[in-house]
Amino acid sequence: MTKVVFMGTPQFSVPILTMIHENGYEVLAVVTQPDRPVGRKKVLTPPPVKEEALRLGVKVIQPEKLKNSTELEEIIELNPDIIVTAAYGQILPKRLLDVPRLGCINVHASLLPKYRGGAPIHQAILDGQTKTGVTIMYMVEKLDAGDIISQREIPIGENDHTGSLFDKLSILGRDLLQDTLPSIIDGTNKRIPQNEAEATFAHNISREQERIDWSKSASDIYNQVRGLHPWPVAYTTLNGENVKVWWAKLGDSTSSLQPGSVTKINKDSFEIATGDGKTLAILDLQPSGKKRMTAQDYLRGTGSKLQIGDLFE
Structure with missing residues (x-):
């Protein structure tokens, strides 16, 4: 029986862990981020992967920082055949990468070499992409730069947002890994080097990326709203107060008013001018x-009291 250490943190990783367990692989341990305070009341909350590991009866390891930790030694001593990561959130040190005889593989939510990094789903939507997918790859010391084993593509719909795409890619990643693992174990899998010239990066979302710039086009701002929904959420300001924009759609009118100005007030929406009219x-x-x-x-x-001409900034 192939011995696996699984490393992941958010809900994205849960179906992947469940599939590995249900397919008869021996999950020696699950490595995930520490419990974190959540919400206004700062309630200490376990990561979704920890909750699933406990449900499955699998040992959980939660290092604050993996490098040079006692937990790293504990994982090395487990001597897994393979390490599978999916949105774990930390870089694996070389000492760990060298342990499994079948290597360390990662389920990454983009069509590598595009969108290496921690926010590939957000960035694909922010950039207005019409397709994305999942890549199964070997891990190396360089960020998301290892050889590609397999890929699978899906379209990004006009109304998709980070949350909906997150769910779709989680299931896609689960299914692709299920189809790919047997070839990795028996040594028949592909190894396709990435083209470094085509590499792009999707770093974690910054506060600056969350603020709406109304001088941009309506479609760019719409992509920003859906790319940041349901987290961390785009925002703007009105009279100096922050306003989060959870959802929007392209308006059905044009305007020559200053970008950011309220142009129309409907029963169930209000429209704001953008940089392309x-x-x-x-x-x-x-x-x-x-x-x-x-x-x-x-x-x-x-x-x-909102009026035509009121300015969001």
């Missing part, structure tokens, strides 16, 4: 200090 219709938002709400509820209450 088109508008973005706000459907779902969260004013500072308030709960998330529909634009319709906002216009009935907090935003009842």
Whole structure:
């Protein structure tokens, strides 16, 4: 029986771990990030992968930092045949990469060499891509630069957002790994070197990327809203107060008003001018200090004084 150490953290990784366990591989341990405070009340919350590992009865290891840790020694002593990672969140040191006889492989949510790094799903939508996929690859010391074993592609729909694509790619990654693992174990798998000239990067989302620049085109801002939904969420300001824009759609009108200006107030939305003369219709938002709400509820209450020409910045 092939002995596996699985390393992952968010919900994306859960179906992949479950598949490995259900397919009869021996999961020696699950390595995941430490429990973190979540929400306004800062409730200490385990990562989704830890919850699934406990449900499956698998040992959990949670190093704060893997390099030079006692937990690293513990993993090495397990001597797995293969290490499988999926959105773990830390770089594996060379000492660990060298341990498994079948290598360390990663389930990465992009069509490498495009979008190496920690936010490939966000970045694909932010960039307006119409397709993405999953890559199974060998891990090396350089970020997401190892040889490709297999890939599978899916389209990105016009209404897809990071959350919906996250779910689709998680299942795609699970299925692709299930199909790929047997060839890795019996040594018949492919090894395709990545073309470094085509490499692009998707670093973790910065606070600057979250703020809407209304001088950009309506489609670019729409891609920003859906690329940051449901986390970390795009935002703008009105009268100096932050307003999160949870959801929007391309408006059905044009405007010569200054970008950021309110151009139209409908029953269930309001439209804002953008840099290309088109508008973005706000459907779902969260004013500072308030709960998330529909634009319709906002216009009935907090935003009842909103007027044509009011400026979001």
